[in-house]
Amino acid sequence: MTEANPAARARPDWWGGQFPSWLLAIVPLAIIATGLVVFARLHAPGVPKRTGPPAEELAVERTVLRPGRIELTVRNDGPDPVRVVQITVNDAFVQFITDAPDAEVGRLRAEKLTIPYDWVEAHAYSIELLTPTGGTIDTNIPVATETPTAGPRFFAVMALLGLYVGIVPVFLGMLFLPWLRRIGEQWIRLLMAVTTGLLVWLAVDATLEGVKLAGQGPQAFGGPALVFFGAILAYLTLSGIDAWLRSRRGAVEGDSSPRLALLIAVGIGLHNLGEGLAIGSAYALGALPLGAFLVVGFVLQNTTEGLAIIVPFTQRPASVGRLMTLGAIAGAPAIVGAWLGGSAYNSSVAALLLGVGVGAVLQVIQQLVPTIRDRLGRALNPASLSGIATGMAILYLTGLLVSG
C-alpha cells in the first residue's frame, strides 16, 4: 500500500533488470565506440572530405641556432597533413634536412628541419617554409644569437639568474619581519591588503602573459585556453590541499598562519616558475636585456613577494628554518623555470604553467580575504581597498621597470 504506483518502479527493470549495472554502462559505450570505428573505417560515408583546398597550418614551436645551422621545430596545428618542400632564408632558397625526408607532418605531429646556414650574429632572419601548394609559413629570428646548449655553464647562469630574481628578493622581503612584529594590528591588516593587491596584479599579469605566449605558438593544444585550464586545475588542487591541511591541523591547533604562509609561498613559487620560464626563454632567444636593470627591477618587484609570505607570522613565532623553507618554496621555482625556459621552451607548456601560477595566486587571494576583514567583518573597508590598490600599483609600476 505504500507503493503509490508500482509500475513506476518496475519500469526501469523492464529490460536489463537481470544484468549487473556496469554492463548497462559498457554496452552503450561499446556500441558508440564500434559505430565510430566503423564510420571512420568506411571513410565517413556521405560526408565530403573537405570543402576547399587543404588547410596547411604549421607553427614554429622552437628555433635553435647552432654554429652553421638553424634548426626549426614545426608542429602541425591544422586539420590536414602538411609537407615542407622548400625553405627560403632571407629571400634565398636553402637546403635543409628533416628527420624523415618527404614525410608529411600529421596533425599535432612535430618535425625538426635543419638548415645548414652561415648565419651572422645579431642579424635578423626571415624564414619562409613552402608547401606543395605554394603556401607559405613565415617565421622570424629577430636577433640571431647562438642558442645556449643545456650544459653546466648554461645551468649555472640560469641558476644565478633565478637566484637573483627569485630567491634573493624573497629573502630580502623577509627581513621586514622584526619591523612587522612591532606595528599594530591595523597596520598588519593594511599590509595584508597590500599583499592581496600584489597578488591580484600578479594574476592579471600572468594571465595576460600566458594568453600572449599561447597565441604565439601552435594553437592545436588549445592556445590561450591552456592558461585557463591550468589556472582552474591549480585552483582546485590547492583548494583540495588546503582543505586537507585544515582537517589535519585545525583539529589540533587553531593557528592558521603556517598554513596560510605555506599557501602564499606555493602561489608565489608557481608565479616565479612562470617568471623564470620567461627569463630562460628570452635568454635562449637572445632577446633578454640582461644586466643590472633587469635584476634591479625583479628585485624591487619580488621583494614585496617576500613580505607577503611573512605577514602571517607577525603575531606567531616562526623558526628561521621554516622561514628559509618558505622563501625557497617561493623563490627557487624561478631557477627551475629558467632552466626549463632556456633548454626546452615550448609556448604551450609555458602557457599552461603560467595558468597554473594564476590559479595558485587566486587561491591564495581567497585565503587572504579573512585576514583583511575589519572589526565589523567587512573585507572591503576603506583600509583594505586602499591597501589593495596600493599593492596593485606597486607591482604595476615595478613591472614597468622590468618590461621596459
Place this chain on the structure above:
Amino acid sequence: MMWRKRKSPVAEPDPAAPTAGVVSRRRVLTAFAPLAGTAATARLLAGQSLGFSTPPAHAAEMPGMGSHGGGVGMGFRGGSVNHVANGFDPSQLLRDFDWGTTTQLADGRVLREWNISAYDKDIEIAPGISFPAWTYNGRIPGPTLRCREGERLRINFVNGSSHPHSMHFHGLHPAFMDGSPGLGDGQPLIQSGDRFVYEFDATPFGFHLYHCHVMPLALHLAKGLYGGFIIDPAQGRPEADELIMVMNGFNTNFDGRGNQIYAVNTVGFAYQEAPIKVKRGELVRIYLANMLEFDPINSFHIHGNFFNYYPTGTSLQPSEYTDTVSQVQGQRGILELRFPYPGRFLFHAHKTEFAELGWLGLFEVEE
C-alpha cells in the same frame, strides 16, 4: 593537389672520378659547403640523409667557381621538377619556336596560322611545389609565335579555361584586334568555352609579346598567360643558335606582394640543373623578355662575356655592348653574343634576391 613522391637522391658520385665534365649539383653544393658556412655545415651537408656524401675535402677540386661567393651553392632542396608531368621542359622550350602553318593568300602574301587554347593546368615550378596556372597551350611561357615581317597572321583562339581570357598582341593592328576587352569598341571577352580569331599583319619586326588582357590584369599575367611573339625582319637575321628566355616569377601564396619563386622560363634554377649547352665561338641570339608581375624591374647578367643589345629587336644596330641589362615588365630585347672560352658561365638576375630565389642558370660552353 600533387602529392608526388620525390625521386630518390641521385647516385653518389665516385670520389675518384675526375671532376671535369658533368658535375652534379650535389657535388657543387658539397664543394661549397665549407665556403658557405662552417665545418659543421660541411659535415651536415656531407653526412646526412640527403645523400651529400662527398667529403668536404673535394672542395679543393672545384677551383674557380668560388668567385661567386657561394652563389652556385644556391638552389632548391632535393630532387628535380617532373618536366614530363608539366608537359614541357625548359631545356627544350628554350629553342622551341612555333612557326605555325602557312598558306598562300590570293594576293601572294603568306598567311600564317596558329591554334592557341587557354586552359588551366597545375605546373611544378620548383621541386615539390605545384602552381595552379592558367596557360596558353599548357605551358608557361606560351608558345613562341614566330613569323616574318609583312605576313598575314591568324590566331585561332579557344578558351578552354574556367575563366574568361583574351589574347593581346604587341604590334600594329586595328583596335578590335587588340584583345583588351572592356573598352566598348567590340573587342570580345572570350568566355570559357568560346573561341575567337585574331587576324592582323606582322609589323613591325622585332621581339614582341602576347598576353591575356582581362581584368584583374595582374592575376591573369601572374597565373601564366603570356608568351613571346617574334617578327623576323624581311631580310632575316644572321644564322645563330637562338634561345627564348622569358623572365617570370610565381606568387605561390597569392598574397600579391612579390613572388616566392623567380625564373627564366618558369622553372626555378632549371638551367642550373641542366646547363644550356652552346658552342664556343658560335653566335648565340637570346630573345629576352620580362613578364615578371609584382616586382617593378628585372635584369639579366652574364658572366665572362659581353653582348650586343637590341632593345625590342626593332633595329638591326645594337644600342649597347654590355654584360647587364634591365627590363621593366613587358620590356624585351635581343642579345647577341659569342662565348670565347669553354667552361661553365653563370647568368642570372643582377637583382641578387631574384637570383637566389630561382632566377639563375648556367651556360656550358663546349668546343
